[in-house]
Amino acid sequence: MTVAEKLLGREFHFTDSLYESAKKVFLDTIGAMLMGIGEQEQQQLIENYSSINQGNYALLKSKYSFDLLSAAFLSGVTSVAVELDEGNQWSKGHPAVHVMPVLLLYAQQNPSYSGEQFLKDLIRAYEATTYFGRITSLKKELHAHGTWGVLGAATAYAIAQNTSVEELDSVLEIASTFASPTKWEAALEGSGIRNVYVGESLEGGIKAWYLMKSKFYAPKGNMKYVFSNILGYSFDDQLEENDDFYAIERNYYKQHAFCRYAHVPLETFQQLVIRHNINPDQIEKVCVRTYERAATLENKITENSLSSKFSIPFALASWYFLKQSDHQIFREKKYLDTTIRSLAEKIEVIHDPKLDENYPDIMPAIVTILLKDGTKYEHRLNNALGGPEENFDYEDIENKFIQNTTTILSKDVQQEISKFVRNLEKEKSVKEIFDIVNRQDIT
Missing domain, CATH: 3.30.1330.120 (2-methylcitrate dehydratase PrpD)
Structure with missing residues (x-):
C-alpha cells in the first residue's frame, strides 16, 4: 500500500470534539501568524518582496498582495517568527504551520470554500503531516522545519483540490525534491534562515501540485530516497497510521514564547x-x-x-x-x-x-x-502546560490569542475573529477571515 493510499483511505469521524480541536489549531495559528507579520524582520522581508512581486494573494494584516508561491513563502516565514506556534510531539515538529497557511491560500482562490470543508481538510492534512514526522528519522543535526513538512504542505494543497491517490503519490515524490537541508544550529545561533525553512516548505508543497499537473514527475522512490538517504536515517513508509487517536487532539500549545x-x-x-x-x-x-x-x-x-x-x-x-x-x-x-x-x-x-x-x-x-x-x-x-496531558481548552486558546494580539488588533476585531472561528463549520466562506482581519488599518 502506498503512502497516498494510507492517507486518503483513512476513515475519519468528524465529531464536535474533533472540530473543536481543529478550531483551536486555527485560532492559535492565526494568532502566531499575526504576531509574526508584525515583527521588524518580517515587515522588511515583505516590503522587499513587494518591490519585485505583485499578485492577488493577500497576507493577513498586510497592505501588500503577492502571487501564490510568494504568498505561501511569506506566510510560512511569519507563522514561526515568534515561536508561539503549536506543535505535536508525536511528529517531533510543528504540523499546523506546514498546512494551515496552505489551506488559507486555497480559500483565497475559492470563495465558496466553506468552514466545514476547511475543518475537514485541516484535520486530514494535519494527521497526514504528523504521520510524515512519525515515520521519518531525521539526522540529528537537522531542524525538523522544512523537512518532512513539505510533504504535509503538498498533501494539504492536494486534499483541498480533491486529489486522487495516483495524483497524491506523484505530488509527494515531487515535493520531496524541495525538502530543505536544514541545520539545528541555525536556531541555537539565532540565524534568521531558520524561519525561512517553513516558507520554503509551503512554496515547495504547492509548487509540487502544479508540477504534477504539468507532468513534471520525480523518479519513483524519490520520497523514500530523500528522507532515508539524504536527510534521515530511515523513512518507514510501511508504518500504519495510528488510528487509536487523532494527533490533532494530542498536540501542544505554547504558554511561553520559547522553544x-x-x-x-x-x-x-x-x-x-x-x-x-x-x-x-x-x-x-x-x-x-x-x-x-x-x-x-x-x-x-x-x-x-x-x-x-x-x-x-x-x-x-x-x-x-x-x-x-x-x-x-x-x-x-x-x-x-x-x-x-x-x-x-x-x-x-x-x-x-x-x-x-x-x-x-x-x-x-x-x-x-x-x-x-x-x-x-x-x-x-x-x-x-498546554501539552497532551494538560491541554488547553478553547477558552485558553482564545485568551492566548487576545493577549498576544492586543497591540495588533482592536477588541472588536479580536472578538469577531474568535466568533468566526467558534462557528467555523457554519461559515460559508473561509476567505472572509481576511476581510475581518483587515477591517482596521493595516501596515
Whole structure:
C-alpha cells in the first residue's frame, strides 16, 4: 500500500470534539501568524518582496498582495517568527504551520470554500503531516522545519483540490525534491534562515501540485530516497497510521514564547522558586538535566531574539527577574540585560540519557537549585502546560490569542475573529477571515 493510499483511505469521524480541536489549531495559528507579520524582520522581508512581486494573494494584516508561491513563502516565514506556534510531539515538529497557511491560500482562490470543508481538510492534512514526522528519522543535526513538512504542505494543497491517490503519490515524490537541508544550529545561533525553512516548505508543497499537473514527475522512490538517504536515517513508509487517536487532539500549545524544549525546565524552575521563596542572591548554581534534544539549548549568553528563544538559561533567568515568558521580553531586548545574564551564567544544562527513555511520550527535566549556604532543592516535571496531558481548552486558546494580539488588533476585531472561528463549520466562506482581519488599518 502506498503512502497516498494510507492517507486518503483513512476513515475519519468528524465529531464536535474533533472540530473543536481543529478550531483551536486555527485560532492559535492565526494568532502566531499575526504576531509574526508584525515583527521588524518580517515587515522588511515583505516590503522587499513587494518591490519585485505583485499578485492577488493577500497576507493577513498586510497592505501588500503577492502571487501564490510568494504568498505561501511569506506566510510560512511569519507563522514561526515568534515561536508561539503549536506543535505535536508525536511528529517531533510543528504540523499546523506546514498546512494551515496552505489551506488559507486555497480559500483565497475559492470563495465558496466553506468552514466545514476547511475543518475537514485541516484535520486530514494535519494527521497526514504528523504521520510524515512519525515515520521519518531525521539526522540529528537537522531542524525538523522544512523537512518532512513539505510533504504535509503538498498533501494539504492536494486534499483541498480533491486529489486522487495516483495524483497524491506523484505530488509527494515531487515535493520531496524541495525538502530543505536544514541545520539545528541555525536556531541555537539565532540565524534568521531558520524561519525561512517553513516558507520554503509551503512554496515547495504547492509548487509540487502544479508540477504534477504539468507532468513534471520525480523518479519513483524519490520520497523514500530523500528522507532515508539524504536527510534521515530511515523513512518507514510501511508504518500504519495510528488510528487509536487523532494527533490533532494530542498536540501542544505554547504558554511561553520559547522553544518547546525549554518549557518543562522553565516550569520546573518556577515551581521551585515559588515554593521555596528563593532569592537570586542566594543561588550558587542551577543544574537542568534533560533529554538529548532539549540539552542542546544550553547557551548562556545570547545575542538576539531567536537564539534567546532557544536558550534554557535565558528562559529561567529572564522569568526570575521579569516574571514574564511572553514575546514582549524579546521585543524589549531583555536578552541584553546584564542582571539576567549574570543569573543565566549560573545555569548549567546537562544531557541525562535516562531522560531519553520515554521521549516523546514525555519531555522531562530535573532542575536542581544549589544555594550558597549548601541548601539544595530539586524537582522533576515530565510535561509542560498546554501539552497532551494538560491541554488547553478553547477558552485558553482564545485568551492566548487576545493577549498576544492586543497591540495588533482592536477588541472588536479580536472578538469577531474568535466568533468566526467558534462557528467555523457554519461559515460559508473561509476567505472572509481576511476581510475581518483587515477591517482596521493595516501596515
